[in-house]
Amino acid sequence: MSENEEMAAIGYAGMLIASFSIVFLLIIWSKRKSVVINWPVFGMLPGLAWNISRVHDFATDLLMQNGGTFMFKGPWFTGMDFVLTSDPMNVNHFLSRNFSNYLKGNEYKEIFEPLGDGILAVDSDIWKIQRRIIHSLFHNKRFKAAVERILNHKISNGLFPVLENASKLGNVVDLQDIVQRLTFDNICMLIVGFDPKCLSVELPRVAIEKAFHDMEEAGLHRHLVPSSIWKLQRFLQVGKEKTFRIAWKVLESFVVQHISSKRQQQLNQLETDDFNVLTYFLSEVEENGINIKSDKFLTDMAFNLLGAGRDTIAAALVWFFWAVGTHPLVEKKIYQEMKDNLQMKENHTFSFEELNKLVYLHAVICEVLRLYPTIPFDHMMSIEEDTLPSGIKIPGNQKLIYSLYSMGRMEEIWGKDCLEFRPERWISKNGEIVHVPSYKFIAFNTGPRSCLGKNLTFIQMKAIASAVISNYCFQVVRTYPAKPTPSIVLYMKDGLEVRVSKRHN
Secondary structure (H helix, E strand, O other), X not given: OOHHHHHHHHXXXXXXXXXXXXXXXXXXXXXXXXXXXXXXXXXOHHHHHHOHHHHHHXXXXXXXXXXXXXXXXXXXXXXXXXXXXOOHHHHHHHHHHOHHHEEOHHHHHHHOHHHOOOOOOOXXXXXXXXXXXXXXXXXXXXXXXXXXXXXXXXHHHHHHHHHHHHHHHOOEEEHHHHHHXXXXXXXXXXXOOOOOOOOOOOOOOOHHHHHHHHHHHHHHHHHHOOHHHHHHHHHHOOHHHHHHHHHHHHHHHHHHHHHHHHXXXXXXXXXXXXXXXXXXXXXXXXXXXXXXXXXXXXXXXXXXXXXXXXXXXXXXXHHHHXXXXXXXXXXXXXXXXHHHHOOOOOOOOOOHHHHOOOHHHHHHHHHHHHHOOOOOEEEEEEOOOEEOOOOOEEOOOOXXXXXXXXXXXXXXXXXXXXXXXXXXXXXXXXXXXXXXXOOOOOOOOOHHHOOOOHHXXXXXXXXXXXXXXXXXXXXXXXXXXXXXXOOOOOOEOOOOEEEEEEOOO
């Protein structure tokens, strides 16, 4: 190597070291500040990078310091700028009052590729048609009966044996892992008619269940880095993108296999009394020109419903059992309400109809979802210029992120005790559940995109909670404050370790 080449190499190395040093110093400096610094070139990314492990509380701090709405500036030329808000009037504006001007957008569809053209990722006419299809499914009598039958079967034959074994051995178990297995088995049985048996005494590793975890982590990664970076990783198949692709293939193969199996059963005219969503759609007719029997439609539908049905309930249950386990008086009130209203028997599940009598349990679930919404943030994209009620000017093609997690922690919405876990706030003097507008209690979204599975989530949570609390007690092992995962689904960091004991009535 010539002397000039050596000098050039040293110069490039020096520039690279200097660049990394600048980024490091920016991160350290951002940490020292109570507000995020908008640095030249790097924007506010250093502050976000430093706080990534507590990203949801970091967003809440920003919003509290800035009146509920904040303009985040990403690195130059990366397209990472977005408006962050927890203002209920803003949320009501772009999700309801001026809904036609805001879409999920192509970027959202890219980030959540596996959802395809499913209801969670699409816009306009395709979204409207799918919403009608799913609304019809959820109100089908056979579907409702299957939900109750499958869940109670899984509680009796999966959950009870696992808890009974843990109780006898006196072992510490991760309740988060257990409820994830329960809800995954349950939703697989309902959607594709197959029980992967994740929930058994052995607690086996099951590839398709693990694939869900991997895809969720990669989804957050795609939110937090410039799109050019994760797209390059996707092209090169390295890092999180390689994990994402492997997980996607595992789940896609699982779904396609069961679609093929259901088609074969139909061709052979093999009738079964067991209801599942794939068989339901294969027996239906076309809907507004959409071929609901195509592999594409069934795969996309299955991915959307599997993800929604597993995570919405599992994540909420984790925080529910943590709240009950750390608030003995709340547990005592739930148990007393059950004794007053239900036929209590050992290892017994309850009908969905009788669970509607449990007002206090419903209030506890509401309070859990207020503070720990399953989906901690979501985003929309503007079409044309607009002005939010808070006065923020929104240009066309602007991303808006609304923090559902932060909205449950805003004093302006919930009062000075907003950080306190207090189920009584949901019960009126007449003993009924207090109605809170959905743009304030945002756990199930609001406006035209409000969650169709809201009632289904409540009744399944009540079924699992009542079955468990009537038979078992939990002692939370870790006493330090529980922290949420930095993820697109709000699970508990490090899991929920408990000791299980049999309840003696």
